[in-house]
Each structure stands twice: as C-alpha cells, then as structure tokens.
Amino acid sequence: MTEEILAVNNLHVSFKTQTGTVTAIRGVNFKLNKGETLAIVGESGSGKSVTAKTIMRLLPKHNTLISEGDITYEGRDLLNLSLSDMQKVRGSEIAMVFQDPMTSLNPTMRIGKQIMEGLLKHQHLSKKVAKQKALEMLELVGIPNAKERLEAYPHQFSGGMRQRVVIAMALACNPRILIADEPTTALDVTIQAQILQLMKDLQEKMDTAIILITHDLGVVANMADRVAVMYAGEIVEQGTLDEIFYQPQHPYTLGLLRSMPNLSASRSEPLIPIPGSPPDLATLGTGCPFAARCPYTMKVCHDFLPEHTHLNESHTVMCWLQDARTPLTHIPEEVGSAK
Amino acid sequence: MIVTLFIIITLTFFLMQFLPGTPFTNPEKLSDKQLVILNAKYGLDQPAAIQYVRYIGNLLQGDLGYSFQYEGRTVKSMIVDRVGPSALIGLQALIFGTLVGLVLGIISALKHNTILDYGSVTLAVLGMSIPSFVFAALLQYYIGVKLEWLPVALWESYDSTLLPSFALSVTVIATVARFIRSEMLEVLGQDYVITARSKGLRESVVVTRHVIRNALIPVVTMLGPLAVSIMTGTLVIEKIFGVPGLGEQFTLSILVLDYSVIMGITLFYSTLFIVIVFIVDLLYGFLDPRIEYKEGGQV
Numbered sequence: 001m002t003e004e005i006l007a008v009n010n011l012h013v014s015f016k017t018q019t020g021t022v023t024a025i026r027g028v029n030f031k032l033n034k035g036e037t038l039a040i041v042g043e044s045g046s047g048k049s050v051t052a053k054t055i056m057r058l059l060p061k062h063n064t065l066i067s068e069g070d071i072t073y074e075g076r077d078l079l080n081l082s083l084s085d086m087q088k089v090r091g092s093e094i095a096m097v098f099q100d101p102m103t104s105l106n107p108t109m110r111i112g113k114q115i116m117e118g119l120l121k122h123q124h125l126s127k128k129v130a131k132q133k134a135l136e137m138l139e140l141v142g143i144p145n146a147k148e149r150l151e152a153y154p155h156q157f158s159g160g161m162r163q164r165v166v167i168a169m170a171l172a173c174n175p176r177i178l179i180a181d182e183p184t185t186a187l188d189v190t191i192q193a194q195i196l197q198l199m200k201d202l203q204e205k206m207d208t209a210i211i212l213i214t215h216d217l218g219v220v221a222n223m224a225d226r227v228a229v230m231y232a233g234e235i236v237e238q239g240t241l242d243e244i245f246y247q248p249q250h251p252y253t254l255g256l257l258r259s260m261p262n263l264s265a266s267r268s269e270p271l272i273p274i275p276g277s278p279p280d281l282a283t284l285g286t287g288c289p290f291a292a293r294c295p296y297t298m299k300v301c302h303d304f305l306p307e308h309t310h311l312n313e314s315h316t317v318m319c320w321l322q323d324a325r326t327p328l329t330h331i332p333e334e335v336g337s338a339k
Numbered sequence: 340m341i342v343t344l345f346i347i348i349t350l351t352f353f354l355m356q357f358l359p360g361t362p363f364t365n366p367e368k369l370s371d372k373q374l375v376i377l378n379a380k381y382g383l384d385q386p387a388a389i390q391y392v393r394y395i396g397n398l399l400q401g402d403l404g405y406s407f408q409y410e411g412r413t414v415k416s417m418i419v420d421r422v423g424p425s426a427l428i429g430l431q432a433l434i435f436g437t438l439v440g441l442v443l444g445i446i447s448a449l450k451h452n453t454i455l456d457y458g459s460v461t462l463a464v465l466g467m468s469i470p471s472f473v474f475a476a477l478l479q480y481y482i483g484v485k486l487e488w489l490p491v492a493l494w495e496s497y498d499s500t501l502l503p504s505f506a507l508s509v510t511v512i513a514t515v516a517r518f519i520r521s522e523m524l525e526v527l528g529q530d531y532v533i534t535a536r537s538k539g540l541r542e543s544v545v546v547t548r549h550v551i552r553n554a555l556i557p558v559v560t561m562l563g564p565l566a567v568s569i570m571t572g573t574l575v576i577e578k579i580f581g582v583p584g585l586g587e588q589f590t591l592s593i594l595v596l597d598y599s600v601i602m603g604i605t606l607f608y609s610t611l612f613i614v615i616v617f618i619v620d621l622l623y624g625f626l627d628p629r630i631e632y633k634e635g636g637q638v
Contacts (some may be wrong), residue, residue, distance in 0.1 A: 108626075
C-alpha cells in the first residue's frame with residue numbers, strides 16, 4: 001500500500017514579473033503513495049496550483065524559473081524529461097482536472113472527440129475503439145444517454161455534468177496519478193458531494209493516486225488520507241488526516257481548523273478567523289512567513305526560517321514551537337507538544 | 340432586408356436631387372426647346388415625388404431604367420458589363436488579403452513579444468493607417484515603372500489584375516492580421532488550451548485543433564465589413580489603375596449626374612452587401628456550435 005509513486009523534493013519555483021522575481025514555491029517536499037489521496041490545502045496564493053502545474057510542467061516557459069529541486073515519478077525526473085517524453089506522461093500517467101468546468105472544455109469540439117483525443121494519442125487505438133472507450137468513460141462517470149451525449153457540445157451540459165466529462169477525460173487513459181485542482185470549487189454544494197463521491201469511487205476502481213488541491217477543509221476531511229498544509233509557498237505542516245485534524249501542531253493549521261464552521265459545536269462558540277492576510281511573496285523577509293499573523297510568535301520567528309521537524313514518521317511541521325531547541329515553557333497549550 | 344433596401348433607395352434618390360447641376364453636359368449650349376424635349380424624354384420635367392414613384396414602379400418590375408449618359412443603354416446592361424473586373428480584383432484582394440493576414444497574425448500570436456511579433460504588428464498598423472491609393476501609387480511606381488514586373492495600369496491581361504488587387508488587399512491584410520492575433524492571444528490563455536496540453540497533445544496539435552479554430556470564428560464576422568471596405572476601395576483603385584469596373588463607372592456617373600446609373604449601382608452595392616452579411620451570419624452559425632438558428636424563433 002505504501003509504495004511511493006511521486007516525490008517532490010525541495011522544489012523552488014519563481015516567476016519573472018515586471019516588478020522583479022517572485023518566488024512562489026519555496027522548498028516544497030512531499031511524497032505520494034500508490035492509490036492514496038493527498039490533499040494540499042492553503043489560502044489563495046499559497047502556491048497549491050503552481051505546485052500542481054509544475055508537476056505537469058504546464059507553467060508558461062517564458063516567465064517561469066524552476067531554480068531548485070526535482071520531481072521524481074517512478075524513478076524518472078519529470079523536470080528533466082524532454083518535452084515529447086513529458087507529453088507521453090501527461091494525460092496517460094498523470095492527468096489533471098481543473099477548477100472551472102465551464103471553461104476547461106473546448107466550446108467548439110464535441111465532447112466525445114475531446115475524450116478520444118488522449119486515447120488516440122496515448123493508446124494508439126483505432127477511432128472506433130477509442131469511441132467505444134469514450135462511451136464507457138461517460139457511462140462510468142454517470143452521464144445519462146451517454147451514446148447521444150458523445151456528440152454533444154460542452155454548452156449543452158450543466159456545470160456538474162461538465163465536471164463529470166472533465167473527469168472522464170482525465171481518467172480515460174487510466175492514469176496512475178490524478179491531480180485535481182479545486183475540482184469542486186465552482187460547483188453547487190450538492191453537486192460537489194456527487195463529484196467527490198464519483199472521484200472516490202473511481203479511485204477505488206482504477207487504483208489511482210489523487211493529489212487534491214483545495215481550500216475547503218470539509219472536502220479534505222471527506223477525501224484525504226494525508227494532508228499537506230501550504231502557506232506562502234511552503235508546506236508548513238504535513239501528516240495523516242487524523243494528525244492534521246486532531247493534533248495540529250502548526251499555529252496556521254490550528255487557525256484554519258478554528259475558522260471552519262462545525263455543526264456539532266455549540267452556537268455560542270464563535271468562529272475564530274486568522275487575523276491579517278497572507279504576505280506578499282515579493283517582499284518576504286528571512287523569518288517565518290506566518291510570524292506576522294501568528295499568536296504565538298517568539299523573537300526567533302521574525303529572523304529565522306524554522307526547519308522541518310519530524311514529529312513521527314508521517315507528521316512533519318515547520319515551526320519554531322516544535323523545534324527541539326525551544327524550551328517547553330514556550331509551547332502554548334492549544335498547540336500541544338509531541339515532544 | 341427589403342425594408343433596408345427601400346430606405347437606401349429613398350434616401351439616395353432624394354439626396355441626389357440636392358446635387359447641383361443637371362445630367363446634361365453643356366446645358367448652356369442647348370436651346371430652351373431642346374431642354375424641354377430632353378427633360379420630358381427622361382421624365383425630369385416632373386416633380387421629384389412623381390419621379391420617385393415612377394422609379395419605384397419601374398424597379399418593382401425589374402426595370403432599372405436607361406442611362407442618361409449613353410444613349411439607349413440600359414443600366415442593367417451597364418452593371419452586367421462592368422461587374423466582372425471589379426468582382427475579379429475584389430475577390431482576389433479579399434482571398435489573398437485574408438490568407439496573408441491570417442498567416443501573419445497567427446505567427447505573430449505564436450511568437451508573442453518577439454521581433455517577429457513586433458514586426459508584423461508594425462506592418463499591420465501601417466497597413467491600416469495608410470490609405471490604399473497611396474499604396475497604389477507606390478506599387479505603380481516601383482513594381483510597374485521601375486522593375487517593370489507588372490503592367491502599371493489598364494486592363495489587358497490577367498497580369499493587369501494583380502497590382503490593383505495587391506493595393507486593395509493591404510487593408511485586408513492589416514485588419515485580419517491584427518484581429519486574428521488578438522483572438523489567438525485570448526484563446527491561448529483559455530483554460531481549455533491548458534486542458535488540451537494536460538492531455539499530452541503535441542503543441543502543434545493543440546494550436547491547430549484547439550486554438551486556431553476557436554480564434555477563427557470571430558474573424559468570420561470581419562469578412563462582411565472587409566468586403567465593404569473593398570467595395571469602396573475599388574471606387575478609387577479602379578480609377579487609378581484604369582480598370583473598367585463598376586467602381587470606375589460609379590465615380591464617373593456621379594460626376595456627370597447620371598441619375599439612373601447612380602441609383603442602379605447603389606442598389607446593386609447595397610444588395611450585395613446585405614447578401615454578404617447574411618451569408619456571414621449563416622457561416623457563423625455553421626462554425627460555432629453554440630449558435631443555433633431556429634425556424635421563426637429567436638436565436
């Protein structure tokens with residue numbers, strides 16, 4: 001079960017902008033095991049989507065700089081593959097589902113054809129077989145009248161149905177990894193649940209590993225086996241679902257959980273938002289990027305970046321509070337200590 | 340469509356009445372008696388309203404009347420005689436201009452922010468801002484007189500059609516290039532292009548199958564206005580190159596106040612324009628699956 005399929009090591013990605021270079025990803029490390037779901041959570045601009053697009057190498061070349069790090073998929077370094085080799089990986093081994101189903105389908109191409117494209121390219125099927133396979137995929141994702149719908153255009157579908165089509169398209173070649181970039185953000189809550197259930201079912205059937213990018217902790221609780229919390233281009237805490245939800249060690253993770261509405265909590269218990277807003281990545285100092293918003297800051301936080309502390313085999317946190325050198329007296333009760 | 344034509348006819352007819360002068364070249368040399376006879380012959384002795392009603396009446400029977408300038412020639416036969424050369428250079432200019440414009444614009448979008456891009460944008464702006472008769476004169480001088488590659492003017496062989504077509508196509512090239520460039524850039528930034536790339540398609544496939552087709556659709560709407568600009572362009576270009584076309588006849592007729600010919604050609608141009616716009620609309624619906632035409636209903 002815990003066979004590693006993808007490893008991202010010390011990834012740094014920056015963008016050249018008119019005002020200078022902005023580093024969006026500042027040393028991201030994570031591993032993905034076969035068949036599991038890893039959720040990457042974080043606020044807008046924390047680098048979730050950039051991480052996903054870097055894995056797929058879909059960022060525009062002219063202003064992107066991957067200055068450090070490597071991404072290993074099945075022993076191959078994706079960042080150093082030739083473009084044509086990368087194109088063989090895309091869609092057939094690692095596929096992606098995007099946020100907005102309204103814009104992620106080509107409006108002038110029949111959806112059957114859009115599903116078939118990947119099959120024709122990667123599996124070298126005949127058109128007839130590819131069409132049959134596209135039909136099966138549509139049925140699999142629960143589109144009624146699939147046979148007729150193959151000939152339909154995207155505008156003839158509702159948002160939820162379109163996202164089903166996008167998922168069918170992504171899973172058509174039976175990829176090992178599915179990267180879902182906020183797959184339900186643009187959908188109604190009821191449709192969200194359906195789409196998530198669908199992804200879960202298909203994951204079991206096809207044994208696909210999923211990287212789920214979201215800012216919705218409810219979705220995470222439903223889907224994920226492991227969670228990585230991103231903040232300002234770094235993974236500040238990483239652990240199993242239970243570890244993150246029940247023993248959060250980073251003040252940011254704690255803040256995220258506290259700002260989430262909870263049905264079982266009493267009404268008098270207010271939601272506690274995290275004060276302030278995420279830092280501007282262009283003007284980050286040398287300290288912990290969360291220091292300015294953190295209720296537990298110490299002097300060291302403003303000047304030095306904390307290291308990753310391994311609390312146990314699965315749980316890692318990047319916070320001075322958990323550093324071995326921090327005296328126990330400094331650790332607030334809410335955060336707790338694994339030490 | 341009929342209503343539009345009717346309004347055009349009415350406006351042109353009455354506006355023409357305000358033009359100073361008479362259709363007769365040397366009215367002072369004609370005796371009063373001759374003038375009365377001539378006016379009566381062409382119906383000019385009647386008030387404008389009566390002339391108008393009579394014209395409409397004839398028109399409904401498909402009769403465009405006789406030319407004032409050329410004794411005994413019908414307007415219809417004049418249009419038929421003259422339309423060939425105009426259509427030939429117009430179509431050549433439209434097809435050549437659209438193709439070159441598309442190639443320039445697409446290259447420019449794909450090589451966005453490179454020298455190629457800046458070069459073709461500069462060319463396009465020049466092409467749009469310099470009037471076609473300036474290009475006509477330049478082409479005549481350099482290609483016709485200096486290099487002697489193509490005939491300077493007149494209508495003798497197929498070669499004679501080339502310079503006027505080039506001169507006309509400059510505006511088309513510039514307009515199409517600019518338009519397709521901005522459409523391409525927009526489509527290239529769309530999510531579905533990233534989706535296409537994420538399927539592992541080759542970049543050339545992404546561009547031809549997903550980008551160009553979607554960028555081309557809006558360009559089709561440009562064809563109507565472009566056809567018009569070519570039609571108006573021919574008025575001057577035909578004069579410069581001595582092409583015996585409809586535009587040349589039109590300018591001539593306006594100068595000598597050949598009422599019936601002016602009306603006839605105006606009517607012809609308007610009909611042509613309306614038909615072109617109609618075809619473009621149909622084409623648009625054919626190319627873009629999101630547009631459907633329902634019988635009797637609204638789109």
